[in-house]
Amino acid sequence: xxxxxxxxxxxxxxxxxxxxxxxxxxxxxxxxxxxxxxxxxxxxxxxxxxxxxxxxxxxxxxxxxxxxxxxxxxxxxxxxxxxxxxxxxxxxxxxxxxxxxxxxxxxxxxxxxxxxxxxxxxxxxxxxxxxxxxxxxxxxxxxxxxxxxxxxxxxxxxxxxxxxxxxxxxxxxxxxxxxxxxxxxxxxxxxxxxxxxxxxxxxxxxxxxxxxxxxxxxxxxxxxxxxxxxxxxxxxxxxxxxxxxxxxxxxxxxxxx
Numbered sequence: 067x068x069x070x071x072x073x074x075x076x077x078x079x080x081x082x083x084x085x086x087x088x089x090x091x092x093x094x095x096x097x098x099x100x101x102x103x104x105x106x107x108x109x110x111x112x113x114x115x116x117x118x119x120x121x122x123x124x125x126x127x128x129x130x131x132x133x134x135x136x137x138x139x140x141x142x143x144x145x146x147x148x149x150x151x152x153x154x155x156x157x158x159x160x161x162x163x164x165x166x167x168x169x170x171x172x173x174x175x176x177x178x179x180x181x182x183x184x185x186x187x188x189x190x191x192x193x194x195x196x197x198x199x200x201x202x203x204x205x206x207x208x209x210x211x212x213x214x215x216x217x218x219x220x221x222x223x224x225x226x227x228x229x230x231x232x233x234x235x236x237x238x239x240x241x242x243x244x245x246x247x248x249x250x251x252x253x254x255x256x257x258x259x260x261x262x263x264x265x266x267x268x269x270x271x272x273x274x275x276x277x278x279x280x281x282x283x284x285x286x287x288x289x290x291x292x293x294x295x296x297x298x299x300x301x302x303x304x305x306x307x308x309x310x311x312x313x314x315x316x317x318x319x320x321x322x323x
Contacts, residue, residue, distance in 0.1 A: 070152065070161040074135075078165060083134065087127045091173060092180050095120045099184040111198050114185055115207040120177035121215040121279070125222065128170050129247060132223050133239035135162045136230035140321070156315035163227055163311055170219050174212050181208060199283060214279045221275055221303040222247055224310030231317040251276045255291060269293040272306045 078084050095118040102113045113119070136159070139145040148158050185192070194205040202210070225246060230239040250273030257268055268274075274292055278299045281287040288295060294302065 070157055071164055074161050074165045078135075078169070081134075083131055084169070087131065087173065088176055091120060091123055091127060091177065094123045095177065095180050095184060099187070103187075107192065110192055111196070111204060111207075114181060114192065114204055115198060115211055115283075117177040117181045117208065117212065118184055120181065121174075121211060124170070124173050124177060124215070125219070125247065126244060127173065128166065128219060128223060129226050129243040130240050131169065132166045132226040133230045133233075133243050134236045135166060136227055136318070137233055137236040137239045140234045141236060155319040159227065159231070159315040159318040160311070163223065166223050166227075167220065170223065171216060174216050178208060178212050210282065211279060214282055217300065218276065218278045218303055221272070221307040221310065224307040224314065225272065228310040228314035228317070231314045231321070247276065251280075258291075258293065265293055270302060272302075272310075275299055275302045275306055278303060 098113065098118045102110060102118065105113065116122075139148060139158075145158075149155050152158060185194075192204060194203060196204045198204050198207045200207075226239075226243040229242050229246065230236075233239040233242070254271055254273035254276070257271065258265055258274070261268060269292065274294065277287055277292045278296070281292055281294075281296055281299060292299060
């Protein structure tokens with residue numbers, strides 16, 4: 067597995083998206099920081115704790131990268147060569163999954179660093195020790211949001227990999243992945259509101275787990291939206307991530323090449 071991951075890293079380093087993603091993320095965060103310069107103190111706290119929208123943009127970038135990692139092997143026929151190098155094809159799938167999670171970790175670290183730099187110009191009136199959510203400092207909220215977003219990404223990447231394992235076209239996989247991840251919250255809310263008698267069961271649907279970070283910032287979500295605690299959402303994210311990766315690995319290993 068270690069050798070396989072090294073091989074995946076080598077291939078990924080030679081893809082343009084690997085080097086473009088940090089640049090795109092930085093530019094998007096910088097753009098929002100410029101528009102937030104004259105915002106109120108409360109809004110500036112929100113922008114800073116959310117890395118100037120960096121965590122949301124990062125999710126889209128990871129979906130694009132994750133979808134491409136899986137589909138490109140079938141799209142370009144390179145899966146045939148890879149399959150001859152391993153005993154079990156599912157290890158290729160898992161290796162790619164680990165690679166994308168590692169890259170997500172790096173991008174989250176970059177988002178935090180860029181936020182620290184942008185605050186110098188865009189949030190001069192605020193100090194990092196300024197109290198914000200849960201009576202924690204602004205810096206603590208930023209780090210917590212980064213950790214929650216990374217943790218939630220474990221399930222999102224698993225879902226994206228599962229969806230991509232059905233497709234041979236990266237564009238289609240990206241479109242489906244973005245749609246599922248960004249429309250899923252609305253679908254979950256609609257289902258929970260429409261079938262109240264089934265809430266005890268339906269609250270565990272995978273789309274409801276996307277609210278992990280939102281519920282941290284808005285505790286009222288527990289009663290009004292998710293019907294789950296932060297701890298339950300955390301467990302649900304992990305369980306669904308394992309399910310998505312497991313099913314995706316089976317589909318990936320059994321696809322015709």
